[in-house]
Amino acid sequence: xxxxxxxxxxxxxxxxxxxxxxxxxxxxxxxxxxxxxxxxxxxxxxxxxxxxxxxxxxxxxxxxxxxxxxxxxxxxxxxxxxxxxxxxxxxxxxxxxxxxxxxxxxxxxxxxxxxxxxxxxxxxxxxxxxxxxxxxxxxxxxxxxxxxxxxxxxx
Amino acid sequence: xxxxxxxxxxxxxxxxxxxxxxxxxxxxxxxxxxxxxxxxxxxxxxxxxxxxxxxxxxxxxxxxxxxxxxxxxxxxxxxxxxxxxxxxxxxxxxxxxxxxxxxxxxxxxxxxxxxxxxxxxxxxxxxxxxxxxxxxxxxxxxxxxxxxxxxxxxx
DNA sequence: AGTGAAAGTGGATGTGG
DNA sequence: CCACATCCACTTTCACT
Numbered sequence: 001x002x003x004x005x006x007x008x009x010x011x012x013x014x015x016x017x018x019x020x021x022x023x024x025x026x027x028x029x030x031x032x033x034x035x036x037x038x039x040x041x042x043x044x045x046x047x048x049x050x051x052x053x054x055x056x057x058x059x060x061x062x063x064x065x066x067x068x069x070x071x072x073x074x075x076x077x078x079x080x081x082x083x084x085x086x087x088x089x090x091x092x093x094x095x096x097x098x099x100x101x102x103x104x105x106x107x108x109x110x111x112x113x114x115x116x117x118x119x120x121x122x123x124x125x126x127x128x129x130x131x132x133x134x135x136x137x138x139x140x141x142x143x144x145x146x147x148x149x150x151x152x153x154x155x
Numbered sequence: 156x157x158x159x160x161x162x163x164x165x166x167x168x169x170x171x172x173x174x175x176x177x178x179x180x181x182x183x184x185x186x187x188x189x190x191x192x193x194x195x196x197x198x199x200x201x202x203x204x205x206x207x208x209x210x211x212x213x214x215x216x217x218x219x220x221x222x223x224x225x226x227x228x229x230x231x232x233x234x235x236x237x238x239x240x241x242x243x244x245x246x247x248x249x250x251x252x253x254x255x256x257x258x259x260x261x262x263x264x265x266x267x268x269x270x271x272x273x274x275x276x277x278x279x280x281x282x283x284x285x286x287x288x289x290x291x292x293x294x295x296x297x298x299x300x301x302x303x304x305x306x307x308x309x310x
Numbered sequence: 311a312g313t314g315a316a317a318g319t320g321g322a323t324g325t326g327g
Numbered sequence: 328c329c330a331c332a333t334c335c336a337c338t339t340t341c342a343c344t
Binding site: 008010011018021022023024025028031043053054055056057058059060062063064067068070073090093094097098099100102103104105106107108109111112116126140141142143144145146147148149150151152153154155 | 163173175176177179180181187208209210211212213214215216217218219220222223228235236242245249252253254255256257258259260261262263264266271292295296297298299300301302303304305306307308309310
């Protein structure tokens with residue numbers, strides 16, 4: 001199945017709308033309208049257009065993990081015995097809530113995870129759990145002591 | 156400055172509210188109310204309480220980078236000549252829009268980046284730019300071929 | 311594409327249980 | 328901590344430009 005080029009031309013007004021809502025998805029449309037200088041109805045139409053073009057894929061409430069006691073974030077590179085084990089292992093990883101991201105990567109590892117734990121003890125338990133998965137030969141982990149940048153694609 | 160333990164007790168209703176809004180921050184409060192079985196006013200009060208407790212740190216419109224032509228995501232580990240160069244280098248990294256995340260890490264690297272580029276050529280240019288930063292001695296990069304999991308902390 | 315207004319719905323708040 | 332009722336603001340749609 002061949003797809004057309006998915007890139008979509010958006011103008012300066014679209015950019016302003018997106019930039020505002022990327023910072024706060026609950027900003028009232030009328031406030032956006034005042035900011036960009038067109039009517040609320042026009043903003044509404046543009047948002048529908050952007051959604052239809054799949055440029056907007058939703059909105060999320062952002063929770064602060066630290067307030068829930070999750071203070072240890074880490075990256076984990078995993079080596080598998082066989083490349084072919086990947087689908088099965090990934091299915092298992094999806095069931096582990098501490099795993100926030102899972103990437104297939106080039107380079108050293110088969111997959112690369114971003115995980116979130118309450119503390120170092122919790123992370124140790126998680127590492128043990130990951131290493132016990134059948135088909136996992138080795139893991140390498142890197143604790144994130146501090147995250148200085150966290151943002152989306154620049155519009 | 157010593158801080159009290161920031162963990163906060165949230166009950167099952169709070170969890171249901173958060174889970175719904177984490178999937179779609181624009182879900183009407185009244186719909187949440189119907190779902191959890193209490194009034195809209197009560198949901199509103201709980202949300203204010205959760206915000207005051209810093210458990211909610213905002214909401215974001217999620218844009219789909221692929222629809223904008225950004226199809227190459229990668230991780231980059233960076234080595235610095237001196238640890239002390241970090242603040243200066245991080246300041247420069249903040250000005251590079253392709254850098255979406257920047258983590259101080261234990262282990263191999265001084266910092267670890269998540270970047271987003273349009274394609275491999277674009278990534279190459281970015282790597283050159285990063286390597287040209289004064290104080291950067293070496294970089295290692297891992298292209299994410301596919302991301303299978305992307306979520307927030309489990310409530 | 312954008313405007314303006316109309317109609318419906320949801321958000322915010324205070325009083326009371 | 329929650330329900331109910333109120334008021335105001337916002338969303339959504341439509342006819343027109």
